[in-house]
Amino acid sequence: MSKTSKELNVSLVFLAVFVVCLFFADLQISAYEPFLELGKFFISIKDINFSSIDLLIDATLQTIYIATVSIVFSALIGFFLSFYFKYTIVRVILAYIRAIHEIFWALIFLQIFGLNTITAILAIVLPYSAILTKVYAEILEEYDTFDEKTVSKNASKLSLFFYTKLPNALPHIVSYTLYRFECAMKSSAILGFVGILTLGYYLSSSFMQGYYHEVWLMLIIFYILIASIKFWFNKFTVLILFIISLLNMQISASSFSYDNFIRFISIDIIPSPIRNDESFLELLTWFNKIFVNEIVPGIFNTIVLTQISVVLTAVLALILFPLISYRFTNKLFRFFSNIFLVILRSTPEYILAFLFLSVFGVSMLPAVLALMLHNGAIIAFIIGKQSNELDYVLDKSRHLNLYTYEVLPKLYNSFLAFLFYRWEVIMRESAILGILGVATLGFYIDSAISDIRLDKVVILLFFTALLNISIDLISKKVRDYLRTKSTITTCGCELK
Structure with missing residues (x-):
């Protein structure tokens, strides 16, 4: 199987998962007049x-x-x-x-x-x-x-x-x-x-x-x-x-x-049934209740949020990277585009999500937007820099042809490598954004800490880590399948 076929297969699988996840995602806007609030946020810059x-x-x-x-x-x-x-x-x-x-x-x-x-x-x-x-x-x-x-x-x-x-x-x-x-x-x-x-x-x-x-x-x-x-x-x-x-x-x-x-x-951190000298059956009942009511829905929502964010991150990165490529834009435009990308990638997802939460209300939407903007800007910045190092054949005056038939085919393998390096990071952030109200694993962990149920916290953290480790292993397998050439010395500094 050719490298192009493998890249296409992986992309189609992720798109299919993305479409399925959309049916389970809560992306509703629950705030009253959200864009009015967003306008207030941007206008307030003059009142500093x-x-x-x-x-x-x-x-x-x-x-x-x-x-x-x-x-x-x-x-x-x-x-x-x-x-x-x-x-x-x-x-x-x-x-x-x-x-x-x-x-x-x-x-x-x-x-x-x-x-x-x-x-x-x-x-x-x-x-x-x-x-x-x-x-x-x-x-x-x-x-x-x-x-x-x-x-x-x-x-x-x-x-x-x-x-x-x-x-x-x-x-x-x-x-x-x-x-x-x-x-x-x-x-x-x-x-x-x-x-x-x-x-x-x-x-x-x-x-x-x-x-x-x-x-x-x-x-x-x-x-x-x-x-x-x-x-x-x-x-x-x-x-x-x-x-x-x-x-x-x-x-x-x-x-x-x-x-x-x-x-x-x-x-x-000792499970309460053990602390209270209860039977093994009562310990299993205690764990089963946590597993069914919190771990399973928490993992499910974390995966849904992650997979939607990963695909939207990819789309945004592919749209944005030409903005800093000398083959597509002039020097002045690249200067302001670089500033724009630096601002997005320098703003932690948590802060972006907090902003969108204030604007759109509690749902997956603030988290999706935050993860997409932050990670999309990071990958766009890296790919844009790489595009400036390519040897071009096609005429740059026809931007769409240049992008479609030369730039994207040459960069797509590296782009997927960078995306899958960020996959684990997006999963970690998806879990933590639950603290803001989205029912990911972080939501249940934060609730357990608020209730001083630290025994439950340890169980939830174990499954959070297990989920992230699993994604890391899958990501490595996918990169091996694609035979990506990116190594720790070529992309690690931007991706970890």
């Missing part, structure tokens, strides 16, 4: 004022401090664990840890540390360490190709690592880590939605009160932060920023309770 700038500067600094400390610890842990990633037990444990969204981790650590900076750091460090371990291990494996004939037989493995493998792999490790810091900034910001005093805390408060001019000010501050990262966070400044962050973070040791920690691990 700087009266609360002092408070926002402090929140911005806390966002930076948490992201900096988190990424440094994550990189150190990830680099150390990358040497043990070859062991199955390590891969399985890390797959479980990285499959759980940082907001879920934050909700768990809130039970132990309270509304504390430590909660935010741990919530980021755990999944990020697991992600960085996997990526570092794959990067190092790619550079395990030196010729044994050129290496002294007396050379130790340690010497070979530091003088052959690491120098070649280090630029890609640094590049990916710097990208991961941008993700840490987004994670640090959205943890404000669960009560941590970062930008997200004030952003959610202003959203709920309808103070959209304040929302705009915070979003602009955040965009400036993300756009300027390369100027103030790099391999030369990271140590200085790390020390400054440690010295200035708002950490309250008094909020940590040793008794709460012991209670959490020895009582709270």
